Amino acid sequence: MRATFAIQKFNPEIDARPHLEEYRLDVAWRGNTVLDALFQIKHQLDGSLTFRASCRSAICGSCPMVINGRERLACQTLIADEIDRSGRIEVKPLRQLRVVKDLVVEMDPFWSKVNAITPWLTPKREAAFVRHARGEIGEVMIPQNVHQTFYNVDACILCGACVSACNSLDVSPGFLGPAALAKAYRFVADPREGERRERLERLTREDGIWDCVRCNFCVEVCPKDVQPMEAIIRLRREAIREGLTDHPGATHITAFMDIVRREGRLNEARMPLAMVWPNLFRMLKILPLGLKMFVKGKVPSFFQRPIKGIREIRRLFRLRETFK
Amino acid sequence: MKYALFTGCAAKGACPELYQSAVKVAQILGIELEELKSAACCGAGVMKEGDPDLSLAINARTFAQAEEKGLPVMTICGTCQGVLSSANKNLKEDVPTRERINAMLAPDGIAYRGTTEVKHLLWVLIQDVGLDKLRHAVKRSLAGLRVAPFYGCYILRPSKDLGFDDPNDPTSLEKLITALGGERIDYSGRIKCCGFPLILEKESMALAMGGGNTAEAKREGADCMVTPCPLCHMSLDIYQERAERQLGERLDMPIFHLPQLVGLALGLSEKDLGLSHHLVSVDAALRKLGPQT
Ligand code: SF4
Numbered sequence: 012m013r014a015t016f017a018i019q020k021f022n023p024e025i026d027a028r029p030h031l032e033e034y035r036l037d038v039a040w041r042g043n044t045v046l047d048a049l050f051q052i053k054h055q056l057d058g059s060l061t062f063r064a065s066c067r068s069a070i071c072g073s074c075p076m077v078i079n080g081r082e083r084l085a086c087q088t089l090i091a092d093e094i095d096r097s098g099r100i101e102v103k104p105l106r107q108l109r110v111v112k113d114l115v116v117e118m119d120p121f122w123s124k125v126n127a128i129t130p131w132l133t134p135k136r137e138a139a140f141v142r143h144a145r146g147e148i149g150e151v152m153i154p155q156n157v158h159q160t161f162y163n164v165d166a167c168i169l170c171g172a173c174v175s176a177c178n179s180l181d182v183s184p185g186f187l188g189p190a191a192l193a194k195a196y197r198f199v200a201d202p203r204e205g206e207r208r209e210r211l212e213r214l215t216r217e218d219g220i221w222d223c224v225r226c227n228f229c230v231e232v233c234p235k236d237v238q239p240m241e242a243i244i245r246l247r248r249e250a251i252r253e254g255l256t257d258h259p260g261a262t263h264i265t266a267f268m269d270i271v272r273r274e275g276r277l278n279e280a281r282m283p284l285a286m287v288w289p290n291l292f293r294m295l296k297i298l299p300l301g302l303k304m305f306v307k308g309k310v311p312s313f314f315q316r317p318i319k320g321i322r323e324i325r326r327l328f329r330l331r332e333t334f335k
Numbered sequence: 336m337k338y339a340l341f342t343g344c345a346a347k348g349a350c351p352e353l354y355q356s357a358v359k360v361a362q363i364l365g366i367e368l369e370e371l372k373s374a375a376c377c378g379a380g381v382m383k384e385g386d387p388d389l390s391l392a393i394n395a396r397t398f399a400q401a402e403e404k405g406l407p408v409m410t411i412c413g414t415c416q417g418v419l420s421s422a423n424k425n426l427k428e429d430v431p432t433r434e435r436i437n438a439m440l441a442p443d444g445i446a447y448r449g450t451t452e453v454k455h456l457l458w459v460l461i462q463d464v465g466l467d468k469l470r471h472a473v474k475r476s477l478a479g480l481r482v483a484p485f486y487g488c489y490i491l492r493p494s495k496d497l498g499f500d501d502p503n504d505p506t507s508l509e510k511l512i513t514a515l516g517g518e519r520i521d522y523s524g525r526i527k528c529c530g531f532p533l534i535l536e537k538e539s540m541a542l543a544m545g546g547g548n549t550a551e552a553k554r555e556g557a558d559c560m561v562t563p564c565p566l567c568h569m570s571l572d573i574y575q576e577r578a579e580r581q582l583g584e585r586l587d588m589p590i591f592h593l594p595q596l597v598g599l600a601l602g603l604s605e606k607d608l609g610l611s612h613h614l615v616s617v618d619a620a621l622r623k624l625g626p627q628t
């Protein structure tokens with residue numbers, strides 16, 4: 012199979028800006044990966060081509076790149092699949108991170124965000140160790156069913172694909188981002204953790220869990236099915252349970268649910284108001300847009316009739332409250 | 336072709352023009368609709384944040400209503416479609432979950448057996464109506480109109496739950512635009528996020544997303560944008576002026592709901608399509624169209 016690869020090249024010492032370079036090569040086997048091809052190009056066509064790789068089997072997390080528009084591990088992406096789907100293969104470095112050379116990006120900002128969430132357990136001593144009958148100290152292990160409540164976040168190989176794809180990071184570079192927040196969830200959920208509340212307090216500050224726009228990009232691109240967004244959603248739920256509700260993000264959820272409980276559907280007139288109530292300054296701020304919408308017939312009645320069968324909805328809400 | 340219509344909240348609230356145009360377009364194309372009048376809000380991904388089982392139960396109730404009628408569900412909102420697709424897949428494939436949720440619903444005599452299909456209008460147009468029929472139904476070709484498709488997140492992702500378009504390279508809106516005679520604009524923002532979920536909480540980030548994607552469409556030469564999601568529509572239309580102020584850049588970009596664009600090509604009037612409800616005037620785009628035949 013003969014295939015054309017368009018690969019982004021950039022040497023900051025020589026080039027003013029990145030450019031795509033085309034390489035044509037014979038791919039010996041349908042099972043070859045994009046990483047195989049990169050090695051082949053480096054050995055046969057262009058020794059200057061620079062990329063990171065190590066394990067070649069989707070374990071080390073070194074080789075994420077943007078392949079045909081989406082973040083993927085080069086060692087996990089079959090050339091044949093890409094050719095079948097797109098007819099060509101275009102390879103670019105990860106987004107959101109500075110390019111060092113060709114396909115290699117600066118990972119330091121990624122690591123500093125992972126470090127910022129304290130990626131280790133901080134247990135109270137008695138929660139982490141047990142003294143056995145014969146006197147020696149042992150570790151407290153958590154049982155399988157508790158480990159399952161971490162979902163898949165331990166499977167993260169810290170590749171950074173999710174961070175590259177994140178819509179929130181794209182507009183707010185300080186955002187902690189999907190990988191770090193997924194990891195943060197793992198420690199909040201650990202029953203041995205001693206600083207759960209402190210963690211949640213930190214995570215609900217600026218650049219934390221409430222800045223995720225729930226776009227699902229991280230879920231889509233993660234090669235290990237970590238589903239970072241779902242971890243962020245669980246962190247939000249934990250924060251609300253912990254009483255950390257003094258945040259527009261938390262108000263958004265509680266106000267939304269309250270309106271659905273009363274009426275069965277959302278009321279777009281009341282929702283923004285519930286968000287700013289009772290802050291007069293913020294109420295005045297949303298007023299001009301509200302008026303414009305009103306003129307265009309876009310503000311529904313404040314007092315819409317509940318849907319038919321609202322009693323069923325209210326009963327479900329009551330049922331769940333008894334669980335809490 | 337008969338469906339149980341799940342309108343979603345936006346089409347009954349801030350986007351009455353979506354409801355109105357969808358119903359008119361369905362009528363012309365022979366899509367019979369029976370509205371699910373007692374269906375509740377899908378939860379928009381927000382209820383799931385608060386309580387996942389509650390959100391599932393409310394959606395199972397909706398699926399059961401359609402199941403009883405023996406009809407597949409049609410949505411007209413990308414966000415509803417995403418939330419309902421995920422919930423439905425969960426309820427269909429995970430039997431213990433379905434039983435747990437049905438137990439919550441049992442006191443009201445409701446049980447979901449897991450047989451309801453849920454489709455967005457966009458999919459119905461492509462799969463069931465078909466592009467050929469659509470092409471023949473065109474009364475006022477969109478020739479000369481450069482349309483930028485804007486999918487929004489939920490109709491594409493997570494793709495394992497949606498399973499219609501390729502989330503990285505979707506084609507359904509493009510095919511539709513071309514079938515209606517329009518010219519499609521290609522730009523990277525077409526699959527990105529409109530920012531809506533953050534609009535009440537962190538407006539600056541939301542505007543940077545919505546406004547940024549609109550600005551890109553404009554740079555690529557778009558006369559207008561079209562979206563299958565009313566939340567994207569609100570973000571791109573209602574908040575456009577604020578995005579302009581934040582970006583320091585004029586956008587003047589008319590935003591159409593999917594059935595409005597289809598309706599235009601089918602010869603429906605501005606009034607039928609509720610175009611006067613928009614905050615950004617669509618006149619510039621209409622002037623590009625030829626006279627009605
Ligand atoms: S969450 Fe997934 S995509 Fe993100 S760093 Fe971990 S393995 Fe990579």
Ligand code: SF4
Nearest residue numbers: 177223224226227229
């Ligand atoms: S869902 Fe949230 S964390 Fe994941 S990519 Fe989107 S904005 Fe980023």
Ligand code: FES
Nearest residue numbers: 067071072074086
């Ligand atoms: S080389 Fe290790 S993950 Fe690809």
